[in-house]
Amino acid sequence: xxxxxxxxxxxxxxxxxxxxxxLLPRFQSRWTPLTSSLLLGIIWGLWHLPLLNVPGEHDNxxxxxxxxxxxxxTSVLINGLVNAAGGSVLIxxxxxxxxxxxxxxxxVVGGDHALLWITAVVTSVVAIxxxxxxxxxxxxxx
Amino acid sequence: MARNVxxxxxxxxxxxxxxxxxxxxxxxxxxxxxxxxxxxxxxxPSRTSTPGWSPAEHGINPGADGIHAGxxxxxxxxARRSHSEKVTAHVRPALAGVGIGDRPGQRPDQLxxxxxxxxxxxDTVHRARSSAHRRRAGxxxxxxxxxxxxxxxxxxxxxxxxxxxxxxVVVGIAAVTGxxxxxxVTMTFPRR
Numbered sequence: 001x002x003x004x005x006x007x008x009x010x011x012x013x014x015x016x017x018x019x020x021x022x023l024l025p026r027f028q029s030r031w032t033p034l035t036s037s038l039l040l041g042i043i044w045g046l047w048h049l050p051l052l053n054v055p056g057e058h059d060n061x062x063x064x065x066x067x068x069x070x071x072x073x074t075s076v077l078i079n080g081l082v083n084a085a086g087g088s089v090l091i092x093x094x095x096x097x098x099x100x101x102x103x104x105x106x107x108v109v110g111g112d113h114a115l116l117w118i119t120a121v122v123t124s125v126v127a128i129x130x131x132x133x134x135x136x137x138x139x140x141x142x
Numbered sequence: 143m144a145r146n147v148x149x150x151x152x153x154x155x156x157x158x159x160x161x162x163x164x165x166x167x168x169x170x171x172x173x174x175x176x177x178x179x180x181x182x183x184x185x186x187p188s189r190t191s192t193p194g195w196s197p198a199e200h201g202i203n204p205g206a207d208g209i210h211a212g213x214x215x216x217x218x219x220x221a222r223r224s225h226s227e228k229v230t231a232h233v234r235p236a237l238a239g240v241g242i243g244d245r246p247g248q249r250p251d252q253l254x255x256x257x258x259x260x261x262x263x264x265d266t267v268h269r270a271r272s273s274a275h276r277r278r279a280g281x282x283x284x285x286x287x288x289x290x291x292x293x294x295x296x297x298x299x300x301x302x303x304x305x306x307x308x309x310x311v312v313v314g315i316a317a318v319t320g321x322x323x324x325x326x327v328t329m330t331f332p333r334r
Binding site: 004077081084085086091094095097098099102103105106107108112114115118119122123126 | 294297298300301302303304305306308309310311312313315316319321323324325
C-alpha cells in the first residue's frame with residue numbers, strides 16, 4: 001500500500017505525464033484510440049528496453065517479445081481507463097503503481113519467464129475484451 | 143402520435159427570424175448545417191436544396207400556399223439564387239410530420255399529426271430520426287441524468303483493481319501449470 005501511494009505520486013510526475021499527459025491526446029487526435037495505444041505501447045516498451053540488459057535490475061533477462069506484449073496490452077488498458085476518466089493522468093499513475101506493486105509482490109514479472117508469458121497473455125485477453133467491448137473506441141468520446 | 147418537431151435543424155436562423163438588415167452573413171454563420179429533410183415545408187428550392195435534387199425524391203414540397211416552384215430537378219443556378227435570397231424553409235417546422243412515438247418504417251399516411259398540422263414528407267420514417275426523438279424524449283422525461291461523481295469513482299476504483307485481479311489470475315494459472323510464483327517479492331525502487 002505504501003508503494004502504491006509512493007508509485008502513484010512518482011508516475012504522476014514522471015512517466016505518465018509524458019505518455020498519457022502529453023503524447024496520448026496528440027496521438028488520439030490523429031489516429032484511432034487503438035492505434036494510438038499500440039504506438040504508445042511500442043514507445044513505452046522501447047523506453048524500458050535498456051533495463052532488460054542491465055545486471056541487477058528487476059527486469060533484467062526478461063524475454064523481449066513477452067515483455068513487449070505485456071507492455072502493449074497494458075498500454076491499451078491504461079489508455080482505456082484514461083479515456084474513461086476524461087483524460088486523467090492520475091488514473092494512469094494509479095494503474096501503473098498498482099501494476100508494479102501487485103506484479104512485484106506476486107513475483108509474476110521476475111525470474112521465471114513462464115510467469116511473464118502467462119501474465120502477458122492474460123493481460124492481452126483483458127485488453128482484447130476491452131477493445132471489442134468498446135468497438136475500438138476505448139471509451140474515447142466521439 | 144406525431145407532434146411538432148422542435149429540432150435544431152428545423153429552427154429558423156436568428157437573422158431569418160428577425161429579418162433584419164445584413165442578415166445574409168449572420169445567417170450563414172449561425173445557421174445549422176441542413177440535411178435532406180423530407181418533412182420540411184419548402185416553397186421552392188432553398189438553401190437546403192442541392193443541385194440535382196428532384197421535388198418528389200427529396201421532399202421539396204409545396205408550401206402552405208400550395209404552389210410548387212418547379213417540377214424539374216434543382217439546378218445550380220436555382221440553388222445559388224435560393225441561397226442568396228435566403229428562402230427560409232425552416233420557418234415552419236410545425237408542419238413537419240414525424241414526432242415522438244413514431245417508429246422507423248412508418249409511412250406518411252400512418253402518421254398522426256397533432257391537430258392543426260399535416261404531414262409534409264413523402265418518405266417513410268427514418269430510423270435515425272426516430273431514435274433521435276426517442277432520445278430527446280427520454281432526456282426530457284423520466285430518465286435520470288448520470289451522476290458524474292459516481293462514474294469517476296467507479297473508474298478510480300477499477301484502475302488499481304485490474305492489475306491486482308490479473309496478478310491473482312496469473313498466480314492461479316501458474317500454480318496449476320507448475321510454475322508457483324514466489325510471493326512477497328518486493329521492489330526496493332520502482333522501475334516501470
